[in-house]
Amino acid sequence: SQKIEQNSEALNIQEGKTATLTCNYTNYSPAYLQWYRQDPGRGPVFLLLIRENEKEKRKERLKVTFDTTLKQSLFHITASQPADSATYLCALDRGGNNRKLIWGLGTSLAVNP
């Protein structure tokens, strides 16, 4: 079955630096991959979606890459700010017409002022 691995340890970086989070999967290549942000006590909020035929997607300070050879997606936040501190989740589709997503456990990011 499909498994997803995200950095298990919290990531601490200095304000202004680029944060890079990793999402690795082990089995079939998904048709698309999504990144969500989750703040304490709240539900996940969608950030970006990247499809299997796309190498890179950008949105403001966010950038996602998708390497189907490495079975990996990288999520970058440039010019990070303390407000970017949160847990970031990646989710993969299961393919076909099933709308079920497989979720990683998330990586906690702390941006220090």
Place this chain on the structure above:
Amino acid sequence: DAGVIQSPRHEVTEMGQEVTLRCKPISGHDYLFWYRQTMMRGLELLIYFNNNVPIDDSGMPEDRFSAKMPNASFSTLKIQPSEPRDSAVYFCASSLPEYQETQYFGPGTRLLVL
């Protein structure tokens, strides 16, 4: 739009009691998802509906869990009888019908079974 609405936000109950969680999806969203989140297992999909019809309930842990969607604007997740291991945060999410459409999550219900 008000977003996905869930109630209650917090629930504390004793083992053996019935628990009912409620969800109102975003208007116009055809898909509704029920998730459970714990530190150890992360987000797990329990069941999802399309146009009020259950499509995939393979994530429902056991017969103690049941979900219904009587109309497009309301869904319930029921646990009967509840057990301490059911303690978790339960999220409801909804999405539009287009393939690959993102999911919009509610604020969650934090359930504690004593």
